[in-house]
Amino acid sequence: MAKPILLVDDEKQMRDALREAIQRLGYSTVVADNGQDALTKLNTTPFALVVTDMKMPKMDGLSFLKEVRKRVGKLPVLVITGYGTVENAVEAMKEGASDYLMKPFSFEKLTKKVNSIMESLAGSREIVSINPKMKRILQIAGEISTSDTTVLIYGESGTGKELIARFIHRSSHRKDKPFVAVNCAAIPDNLMESELFGHEKGSFTGATERKIGKFELANEGTILLDEIGEMSMGLQAKLLRVLQEKEIDRVGGKHTIPINIRVLATTNRDLYKESTEGNFREDLYYRLSVFPIHVPPLRERQDDIVPLSEYFIQKFSALLSKEVKGLTKEAVEFLENKQWRGNIRELENVIHRAVLLSKGELISVDDFMCDNDTPVADNSSKGIKEMEKDLILKTLKDVNGNKTKAAKILGVSVRTIRNKLNEYGKYFPDT
Numbered sequence: 130m131a132k133p134i135l136l137v138d139d140e141k142q143m144r145d146a147l148r149e150a151i152q153r154l155g156y157s158t159v160v161a162d163n164g165q166d167a168l169t170k171l172n173t174t175p176f177a178l179v180v181t182d183m184k185m186p187k188m189d190g191l192s193f194l195k196e197v198r199k200r201v202g203k204l205p206v207l208v209i210t211g212y213g214t215v216e217n218a219v220e221a222m223k224e225g226a227s228d229y230l231m232k233p234f235s236f237e238k239l240t241k242k243v244n245s246i247m248e249s250l251a252g253s254r255e256i257v258s259i260n261p262k263m264k265r266i267l268q269i270a271g272e273i274s275t276s277d278t279t280v281l282i283y284g285e286s287g288t289g290k291e292l293i294a295r296f297i298h299r300s301s302h303r304k305d306k307p308f309v310a311v312n313c314a315a316i317p318d319n320l321m322e323s324e325l326f327g328h329e330k331g332s333f334t335g336a337t338e339r340k341i342g343k344f345e346l347a348n349e350g351t352i353l354l355d356e357i358g359e360m361s362m363g364l365q366a367k368l369l370r371v372l373q374e375k376e377i378d379r380v381g382g383k384h385t386i387p388i389n390i391r392v393l394a395t396t397n398r399d400l401y402k403e404s405t406e407g408n409f410r411e412d413l414y415y416r417l418s419v420f421p422i423h424v425p426p427l428r429e430r431q432d433d434i435v436p437l438s439e440y441f442i443q444k445f446s447a448l449l450s451k452e453v454k455g456l457t458k459e460a461v462e463f464l465e466n467k468q469w470r471g472n473i474r475e476l477e478n479v480i481h482r483a484v485l486l487s488k489g490e491l492i493s494v495d496d497f498m499c500d501n502d503t504p505v506a507d508n509s510s511k512g513i514k515e516m517e518k519d520l521i522l523k524t525l526k527d528v529n530g531n532k533t534k535a536a537k538i539l540g541v542s543v544r545t546i547r548n549k550l551n552e553y554g555k556y557f558p559d560t
Contacts, residue, residue, distance in 0.1 A: 132177035133156070133158055133176060133177065134157070134176065134179070134180060135158075135159050135160075135171070135174075135176045135178070135179045135180070136148055136151070136159070136160045136180050136181075137160075137161045137162075137164065137166075137179065137180065137181035137182065137185070138160075138162070138209070139162050139182065139186055140182075141162070143182070144160050147239075150236055150239055150240070151239075153548065153551050153552070154243060154548070156247070159174065163186060164181075164185060164187060164189070164192065164193035164196070167179070167181070167193065168193070168196060168200070171197065171200060171201060177205075177247065178204075178206075178227075178243070178247065179204060179205070179206045179207070180206075180207045180209065180243070181193055181194070181206060181207070181208055181209065182209045182210075183208055183209060183217050183218075183221065184211060190210075190217075191217065191220060191221060191224065194208065194221055194224050194226060198225050205227040205246050206221075206225070206227055207227055207229070207230065207242055207243065208221045209230045209232060209234075210229055210230070210231060218231065219345065219346065222346045223306070223307065223348070225306075225307070227246050228245070228246065230242055231338075255440070256289065256292050256293070256296060257433070257436050257437050257440045258430070258433050258437075259432055259433060260430035260433050262429070262430060266293065267293075267296065270293055270296055270300070271296075271300050273420055274296075274297045274301040275300075275301065275302070277391045279372070279392050279394070279416065279418075279419045279420070280294075280393050280394070280419070280420045280421075280422060281400070281417045281418040281419075281420070281422070282294055282393065282394070282395045282396075282421075282422045282424060283395065283396050283398075283399075283400070283421065283422070283424070284397065285397055285426045286472065286474070287427075287473055287475060288424040288426055288427070288472045288473060289473050290395040290397075290424050291310065291355060291395060293422060294351075294353045294393045294395060295353075297351075297393060298350070298351040298391075298393070301391070303349065303350050306349045306351070307348075307350035308347070308350055308353070309351070309352050309353070310352075310353040310355055311325065311343050311352065311353065311354055311355060312355045312356060313354055313355060313356045313358075314355075314356040314359040318361045318364070321361070321364055322367065322380055323340060324342060325343050325368075325377075326342040326344055326345075326367075326371075326377045326379055327340045327341045327342030327344075327377075327379040327380070327382075328340050328342075328381050328382075329379055329380065329382050330381075331381065332379075332380045332381020332382075333380065333381070339379075342377065344371065344377050345377065345386060345388065347390055348388050348390055349389050349390070350390065351390070351391045351393060352390055352391070352393070353393045353394070353395065354392065354393070354394040354395070355394075355395050356395060356396060357394040357395065357396050357400075357417065358397070358398035358400055358409060362410065365409070365410045365413050366410065366413075368413065369412060369413045369416060372413075372417075375388055375390075394417045400414050400418070401414065401418075426469075426472050427472045427473055428469055431465060434464050434469075434476065435461060435464070437473060437476055437477075438456060438480055439455060439456075441476070441477050441480035441481065441484075442454070442455060442492065445480060446484055449484060449485060451484055452490055453484050453487050453489075453490060454490045454491060455490070455491055456491060456492050457491045457492065459493065459494045460483075460492050460493055460496070460497070463494050463497055464476070464479075479497065481517070482496075482497075482520060483496040483497055485520060485539055486538075486539075518549070521535070521546065521549055521550075524538055525546075532546045532547065
């Protein structure tokens with residue numbers, strides 16, 4: 130069984146609204162009406178995530194968060210705070226909150242925050258490797274984690290660059306402070322400056338309130354600039370100044386804000402070549418690559434294919450409430466002979482799908498097949514959620530929309546199918 134989400138709020142109406150919204154996403158929930166009640170539940174039940182209000186009687190959200198950190202450590206916490214109390218949110222982030230929501234918020238905003246945290250949990254993993262190259266990389270990463278040296282981690286997409294960055298943070302003296310990851314490729318250029326450095330109310334059209342940027346949220350901790358090569362030249366100049374001066378300017382702000390932060394960056398591009406061709410600032414490249422780390426592709430570490438596959442089998446079996454234990458000999462050969470252009474991310478997606486399809490304790494080659502006995506396509510460009518959606522909708526189509534049959538084929542409950550369809554906005558009448 131998947132772990133439930135704990136909802137903490139002293140207002141019944143808000144608790145009920147949160148519970149209904151999160152259950153519509155397919156997650157089970159447990160509610161508590163104050164911090165003390167929530168701590169009692171934490172002592173007896175393992176949770177995947179805590180969503181808590183900041184302003185509560187008996188124990189406020191910040192005190193509750195601090196106590197959660199003492200008792201459960203790395204359990205993700207999403208805090209909800211009232212309009213105009215952004216400082217509380219910043220303080221919560223410093224104490225280890227995963228993210229925050231400002232009241233009033235829409236169902237879409239709540240959905241985005243919860244799914245983001247849950248997907249990061251589903252996608253997060255230990256660095257599983259028996260490969261000598263990777264062991265050496267981890268040794269080096271551990272050695273440099275004791276300093277604040279800027280590190281550039283480069284390699285093909287799907288090789289685990291962010292995992293190396295998180296490993297460095299967890300091994301550093303900043304491990305109990307925020308780790309904030311920013312996907313530079315996913316944020317439009319016109320919003321990137323505000324996203325990184327924040328803005329003041331009224332600084333531009335649509336700036337209806339002050340926004341705290343990612344650098345400020347990561348203060349005293351670590352910020353990861355993921356796919357830094359996608360950043361515009363104009364913003365690269367501003368980033369260079371931040372790295373040199375160790376201070377930021379909010380958009381529309383009147384004063385600079387000092388920051389104490391470690392910067393890590395990842396890229397799947399050759400930034401040295403990009404800098405010589407004028408596509409990336411040369412001075413920023415040298416500032417970022419004080420210590421470069423290259424993460425090899427999966428084809429150069431074939432000895433890791435089986436250990437990684439076994440890790441993903443265990444992970445997705447628990448997530449999907451399946452009893453899959455391992456791989457047949459033929460399945461191992463199939464995996465070891467595949468090219469894995471999408472690297473570890475592709476392998477993870479393929480194992481996820483195989484666990485969904487498997488009807489026994491061992492995954493066979495048939496579980497890697499699609500229509501016409503064709504090996505599963507390279508879905509490395511798709512995330513796990515998207516791949517799962519495709520599989521569920523295709524299965525429903527194959528059984529003419531019969532949710533009971535689809536659930537039986539996929540090895541999940543009918544309720545899970547209904548919740549997923551609500552999430553996708555799709556309608557299949559019961560047949």
